[in-house]
Structures are given as structure tokens and as C-alpha cells.
Amino acid sequence: MSLTVVSSYFPAPPDRGDPVRVSMTLRALAQLPGCALLVVHRPTTTAEHVAQLRRMLDPMPVHTFPATPFRGDLLGPAGRYPEALAHGLPPWIRSRYSAALHDELRRRDGAALALGEAAGAYFRGTRLRWHWDKANVLAASVRQEIETAGDPVRRLRARYLTLVSTRFERRALARCATVSVTSDDEADRLRRYHGRDATFVLPSCVPLPTGHLPRPRERQLVWLGSFAYEPNLTGLRRFLAEGWPPLARAGFTLTLLGSGLAGSTRAELGQHPGVRVRGYVEDLRPALAGVRAGIVPLWSGAGVKLKTLTLLAHAIPVFTTRVGAEGLPASPAVRIAPDPAAMAGQILGTPPGALDAMAVEAARLVGQGFSEARFAERLLTALTAHGCLTGGDTGSGQ
Template identity: 25%
Template structure:
């Protein structure tokens, strides 16, 4: 089967949740089928990166992504238009042209649009079933629901209604879509009740890749993997440092809090200053740092989807303390797989408990590995996507992936 894959992120390095998901699912599709990739890129892509991608894809096209910077008054004007302002502002004729050209050359049996940013371009491919992979609407809906002031709530409602209307119209042109959780599935059903094929395909972790010796654990080390440049991560780190970490250090004065990922100086100075807080900056492979930590803290209060950082920590055998938001959409039980805490006091108490009880750490580590292996291993999740794509083109003769000479366009 020939698959045309459209991705909103260049799949490597797999240093954020979107890239991790795209990379693992692309690999699963390419193991069984012939995949042609048209991808946006956020930064320069090296020849070595492209060659690595050509090992699994029959062809690769890369297009620079346009960045949307809202202009004053743009949101007011956009109220009278049918599409969200971000959709119009980031429309990329070059990407659309590449999709059309590759569709003509490859004659795909199925088109898979990874995330909503690439969905409009899939409409340029005729006579092929379309799958929208990882439709996410919960973040915008939550932003509206959580507003308290009347003015902000009205603006957030208008944004939500426009986005929901856009998603409803878009889904009329797709044969199926996937979401990461049951909550997302229910929300999409409310938006587009006529769309029957809404499949839950959760996020995952590389269980096999995590099962290795990462070195000796570092006592009293807490970790949060996440770039401060993402608003939800910045809020989580600020919340932890200001309201939770001082309570933990009061009981365990030697505890360290390590934050991985991009941490620009202008964002770091906006955080409370506290002893014991360390910023690593960008790390190629954060797994060793997570595996050696006694605890991963996930003090998230906003954002959508499900957290790959939680699943990866559990796969590595690192216990997790999280807010309810941080484990939203995951089939994890309190005090069996993770510790869940609502208030700053509860979060600090759960963290201290984990640091002081080695038996608890051991029990959570074992249960965490087990639940991820059972329900969230990328290998099984990838196979579910392969089966879904195959079902969309039932008249296609499914053959093993042909080894074609790679084609590239940058």
C-alpha cells in the first residue's frame, strides 16, 4: 500500500511530544507499507537527517513552516470569516504544491494528515481515503471553560466556536480521525456528530528502548522534562518552584529539582529564584536523566492531550507525582501506578512521601512499567494505526514495503 504522510513537525530529533508520536507512528507505517513524506520543518534540516528519514520513507519533501504572529485587531476582523486567523495566516502554497506533486507521482492509496495543521493540504489529494491523525480540540475548549471574567470568557467562547465550526467542516472531507483519549473523542463527537469513525489512539512509550541500565539513581532528585518555551511547561515549573518546592525542601533540605529542555534567559528570570533548582537546557536524550531521578513531578495545570513525559517516566521505572491534569486521559490509578495530588500541600506531601519510602518507589516503578507495557507500548499502538489505515483502503492489495530509491525535495 502507498501512503502519503503529511506532518506538521519534522520527525527528528524526537525532542517533544509531537515529534515523538509522529516518529514512532511513521516508523510503524513504513515497516509494512510504502510511505511518502511531506513535512513542515521548524528549523534547518541536515542532509544526514534527511538520509536517515529516507531509510524508512520512499520519498521526502521538506518545506519551511510559516510562523503565525497575531497582529493587533486581527482577531476582531477574523470574527467575520469562516476560518480561524491562524489557518489563513499560515497557509503555505509551497507545501500545497509539494503535496499535489507527490500525490501525482506516488498515487497514494491513503493520505494520513498528522495533526490539524496539515489537514487542509490533504484535501488536494483526490480519489484517496483520508485520515486525520491526532485531532486535538480539548486545549481550546478548556481555555474557554476555565475563563472567569465575562469579557475573557466571551472572547474565548468566540474562539472556541470558530475553531469547532472549522473542525466540523474539515471532518466532512475525512474518512476517519484519531484522538489520544476518551475525553477528546467525546468532545469531537459533540462537534461533529456525523463523523462516526473517531478512533482513540493513545500516546505511548518505547518500552524496549527504555529497558536498559541507565546508571545509578541520584537520591533526592526530582525532574521535570519540558521546554519553558511552551506555556503549559512554564506555568507548571513556576507553580512548582513557587508553591510546592519550598514545602518539599523544608522536610528534605538537600532535594534537587532538575528542569530539562529549552530555558531561555528571559524566561528563567521570570521564575522565582530558589536554591536547588537546576536547568539543563536542551538534552539530546533525556531518558538517562529521568531514569536516574527518584521522582518525576508533573505539576501541569493547563494544556491538552496526554503526556508522553508521564508514560516515558513510567517505562523507565521512575515514579511520578502529578496533578490530575498531568495524567488526564491516561488509565492510571492513584497509589497504584502514580501519586495524584490536587493542591500544593498535597503535591508536596506526596513528593516527600515518595522520597522517604523506598518500598513505595519500588512498587510504583514496577506497576508503572507493567501498565505501560500492557497499554501504551508504541509497537502495539503503531500496529493499531497500521490496521486502521489498511481498513480505509480495503480494495488495496497490501504488500510488504518495496525498497525504492529514495527521492528528496527540500
């Protein structure tokens, strides 16, 4: 068997949802003979990150490529838009594109697995039979940014990105043989926007934290997510404005953890009483050991949220929205609220004994249904059952 795996998101370090899902997928695929990885560097990728990835996947061959620079970089971010448009790519996808990687793919045949949305840029002009593992349906998720844009300029930008992202996704779907998504809701969105049925649904999962010893302290809350992802920051700001005041008055504290934290954002969020802004921590176990409950205030976004699963895996009850709980079965470990005020009311109204019971259910939910071992089993079974590991001429290069 020959399987080429392509990722446009370098999985080390695992500092947000994308690299966590990519890492789990690669560890599962490393069990297969004849499997090789082609992956694009992030701007921050170091030689040690590359060595770390190769150690993790040994004996799978790992080929790494730098992203191809924009010719218009000297003009700033605005200079990237015309070049991205000429390539038929959204600017953020063009920023992760490697022409050298694409050239290597044109020399290959057999089966191929593309991880993430940006990897769809490599389908054109190849002889490979592609399976596309999608973290979200772009046609739906980028539309949400129009609704949450705070000013006319950002709204215009969101409309442009919606147009080019939907067109890119439609063309890429026409060039892949099979496609998977992370939830039944995402399968519905794929059908609604593109008239395409998902080949299978593969929920995101998380590694179980070994050696984690919860020692929760009353009134200790946590928020976890990438500060660089706009829906995360928008939801957090809304919660702090509408839901946090009564919790702060009741003596609660809130710790904010995650990557992509800018200095201006740290200063802004740190002005709220009782809020501690920590940013990225490499080992979440000590940072989460004393947490009583987690909040996931999301009103836009798609797919199973790894931030929600990560909190649950650390035996932390989660208070969230329907968006934050997408793809999860109904569970006593998760409470869903329509707005920040209702979320705050749920937290205030949940006694310690109930939180203890929620914590037990949280660890059980992830251990039984959303662990890395369960993910690997589902992935390999689905890929085999649907012929995704078998090459063939599908016309994907047209």
C-alpha cells in the same frame, strides 16, 4: 497500495511530544509498501535534520517543503492575524502551512493520512481519502486557555483563537473520512463539540530507553516538558508557588528539562531554592538516571501526555493530576492529586520502599501497554480494519 502521509510538524529533533508521536507513526508506516511522506520544515530544520529523517524512514520516499512565509511578517506577529483569518486558519496553523505541499497534494489521489492538527489545513481541494490522526480536540483544548489567561488582553486573544480554531476543526472534520484520537476522554470531547464519533482511539506511546540504568538518589525530583507550551509553564509556576516550599525545606531538589526555554523564563524559574533549570538535553537517559520521582503538574491540556509516559518508561514514579494521567489505566506507578499542596504532601509521605515499587510498576506499565512496538501494532491494525489505507471519492475536497 498508495498512501500519502502528511505532517506539518518536522519530527527531527524529537524535542517535544508532537515530533515523538509523529516519529513513531512514521516508523510504523515505513513498513508499508507504496507509502510516501510530505512534511513541512520547522524554522530550525537543517539539511542534517532532513538527512536524519530520510535515514530513519528508508526506503519510504520523503518530500520536504518550507512553510510559506506570511506576507505581513514585516508588521510583526500582529500582521499575521489578518492573513491567517483570510485563509480560514488559526495563526499557529498558518505558520506551518506550505502552499507548495498543498499543490502537490492536489495532483495526488488514493488514501492519505494527516498527522496532527495543523495537517487538517490540506484537506480542501484534494481528491484524497483522508484519515486525520489528532493529538487533541482543539475545540476543547483552546477553551482551557481562556480560563488560565492571566490578563484581559491574553483572555481576548484566547477567545479569538478558540473561535477560529473550533471553526477550522469543524470544517476539516467535514472533509476527512475517518479520524482517530488519543484517549477515550478525547473521543468524548470530539462527540460533544463536533457531534463526530472517533473512528478509533490510538493512545500515544514512547520508545523504550535502551541501556538505561536507573540509579535514583533520594529527594531528587524532575519536571519534563516544553517550556514553550503555555499549559506546561502555567502548571509548573503554580506548583512552584503552592507546592514546592515544603519540599524545598525538606531538602528536595527539582531539575527542569525540556525544549523552548527562553532566557527570561530560565532566570524566573531559577530563583526558586533547590530548582535547577537545565532546558533541552538530547539524551534523557543520563539526565534521568538519578531521579527519584517526576512531577507533571498540569491542570489543562488534552490526550495522553508523552511527558508522563517518558518518565514512566525511564522507571520514574510520577506524581500528577487527572489531566497529566489522562488515558492511563489506574496504576501504582502514578499518584494523582487535585492541587499542588496535595501533590507535595504525597511526595513527602511516600517512603523509599514505596517509590522502589512504583518504579518497577512504571517500567512495566509502559513496556506492556505504551511501547513503540505496541503503538505500531495498534496503528496498522486500526488503519487496515477501518479502511483508512484504501482510497476512494469521499467528497473531502469540497
